Amino acid sequence: xxEEDEFEPKIIGFLCNWCTSAAADLAGTLxxxxxxxxxxxxxxxxxxxxxxxxxxxxxxGADAVLVGGCHPGDCHYVSGNYKARRRIAMLKEIFKTLGxxxxxxxxxxxxxxxxxxxxxxxxxxxxxxxxxxxxxxxxNWAV
Amino acid sequence: MTKSAILPVESGQICxxxxxxxxxxxxxxxxxxxxxxxTHPAGNDIVQxxxxxxxxxxxxxxxxxxxxxxxxxxxxxxxxxAPVSKKTAVIMRPCEMRALIELVxxxxxxxxxxxxIGMDCPGAYSLDDYQHFVAKNSSDDFVxxxxxxxxxxxxRAGCQICKYPIPxxxxxxxGMIGIDLKKGLxxxxxxxxxxxxxxxxxxxxxxxxxxAKQREKAVEELLAVMANKREKFFEQTGEExxxxxxxxxxxxxxxxxxxxxTVCPVCYCRECFFDSPTFELEADKYLGLAEKRGAIRxxxxxLLFQLTRMTHIGVSCVGCGACEEAxxxxxxxxxxxxxxxxxxxxxxxYVPGRNLEDExxxxxxxxxxxxxxxxx
Numbered sequence: 001x002x003e004e005d006e007f008e009p010k011i012i013g014f015l016c017n018w019c020t021s022a023a024a025d026l027a028g029t030l031x032x033x034x035x036x037x038x039x040x041x042x043x044x045x046x047x048x049x050x051x052x053x054x055x056x057x058x059x060x061g062a063d064a065v066l067v068g069g070c071h072p073g074d075c076h077y078v079s080g081n082y083k084a085r086r087r088i089a090m091l092k093e094i095f096k097t098l099g100x101x102x103x104x105x106x107x108x109x110x111x112x113x114x115x116x117x118x119x120x121x122x123x124x125x126x127x128x129x130x131x132x133x134x135x136x137x138x139x140n141w142a143v
Numbered sequence: 144m145t146k147s148a149i150l151p152v153e154s155g156q157i158c159x160x161x162x163x164x165x166x167x168x169x170x171x172x173x174x175x176x177x178x179x180x181x182t183h184p185a186g187n188d189i190v191q192x193x194x195x196x197x198x199x200x201x202x203x204x205x206x207x208x209x210x211x212x213x214x215x216x217x218x219x220x221x222x223x224x225a226p227v228s229k230k231t232a233v234i235m236r237p238c239e240m241r242a243l244i245e246l247v248x249x250x251x252x253x254x255x256x257x258x259x260i261g262m263d264c265p266g267a268y269s270l271d272d273y274q275h276f277v278a279k280n281s282s283d284d285f286v287x288x289x290x291x292x293x294x295x296x297x298x299r300a301g302c303q304i305c306k307y308p309i310p311x312x313x314x315x316x317x318g319m320i321g322i323d324l325k326k327g328l329x330x331x332x333x334x335x336x337x338x339x340x341x342x343x344x345x346x347x348x349x350x351x352x353x354x355a356k357q358r359e360k361a362v363e364e365l366l367a368v369m370a371n372k373r374e375k376f377f378e379q380t381g382e383e384x385x386x387x388x389x390x391x392x393x394x395x396x397x398x399x400x401x402x403x404x405t406v407c408p409v410c411y412c413r414e415c416f417f418d419s420p421t422f423e424l425e426a427d428k429y430l431g432l433a434e435k436r437g438a439i440r441x442x443x444x445x446l447l448f449q450l451t452r453m454t455h456i457g458v459s460c461v462g463c464g465a466c467e468e469a470x471x472x473x474x475x476x477x478x479x480x481x482x483x484x485x486x487x488x489x490x491x492x493y494v495p496g497r498n499l500e501d502e503x504x505x506x507x508x509x510x511x512x513x514x515x516x517x518x519x
Contacts (some may be wrong), residue, residue: 050416050451051451051454051455052416052447052451052454055447055450055451055454056422056444059444059446059447061435069517072510072517079508082508082509082510083506083508085512085513085516085517086491086504086507086508086513087454088516089490089513089516090454090457090458090487090490090504090505091454092516093486093487094450094453094454094457094483094486094487096486097381097482097483098385098479098483099384099385099386099387099389099390100386100387100390107516107517108517109517136386136387136388137387140387140391141436141437141438141439141440142391142395142438142440143391143394143440143445143446143447
């Protein structure tokens, strides 16, 4: 159990059905340990994720958000992840321009066979976010 | 090979010259209808009107320094389902035309049978300021005093930092920058369609005329001045805006009326996500959220709405400033959307409304780009 005053980051992950979600499954099947800070949401394709959901998560208490998709070139729907990539780039650019923490928006391309990679990624994002501390976006009741 | 003609101005009546030209388009059957700003019969208000009878052009006031409705929205409403079947001219300000090009790319408007008439834009006042202006002044006076060295800080915020006060995709351009307006206006064809109109009007057409070149040079200088102004503006605004606290303060007065979205010419969805019940919750859920944080602002999601609008239309934002004018809480929306728009447009080297060929960044992609996204 974590100490009560220790900060446990909350990370909302939008993971594509065909690759990153499957990798999460594999990590579980392989019994690889990784932090429970990631709250996964399965979507059919990273290309279906409108930035509104990422912003909503960040404003509602998430300390970081993650978009997980197939490797570029390997999208189950041919080009969904390329489009996701542009949208994430845009969202990050907007955050940067507005002086918001764009580092809290993550993207990773992890295939169905990369269970180890998946666990490693969750560890990495959790640790990074822990270092960053609680998100100032999450801590505002009046927005 | 720029073809152009001169529309002679008599006794300083610039608006009348333009109206006469528009009238000739109808009377010579070059077009069947014209979409044009007209003074409302009840008084000083300017309304967009679709005119088929040349008589109604008497009250046309193309240069009235006010932008009540961004006409791209009207063209979109007219042509979304099917293009116009009869040749129709639309006379638009440069920002309106850029918005129209974006809407065409978004499949919300069709250009077939339209003749796009653009004009060098002297800018406009806010709706309120225009009422004060029009009580004492005429559009002719306004245009004559435009594009001078002096700063006109009374103009709408968007006009003060306009990137392109000249039409980029017009068939015909009414050129006024760098031209002696007492003598005449330049009517320049930028496309074959435009050249054809010049021919049909039986005007004395010149190729690469001296006046056209004179305007070109003046335009180049003006664009450099505007670019400079914009750079300064971005620097300054970047300092003013920054961080959650400042952003939250800027949008604190937002009442979520969605006016900005309603008037925005490039907010293209037929049904807005924020009008949908997606984020509508049952009472207990609101109570739960409030309990978690101690309080929640109601209605919820004001900042979410604004940030989402930035991600949806930032890349197509033409900087017309209609959002800021429509905001009952006087939130400096233009400032923020131009700042944000400029940065995402730069990311994809995209200029909204520059041409029909450049693909809209959110629907296009390249395999070899943005490789820093998703890397370890």
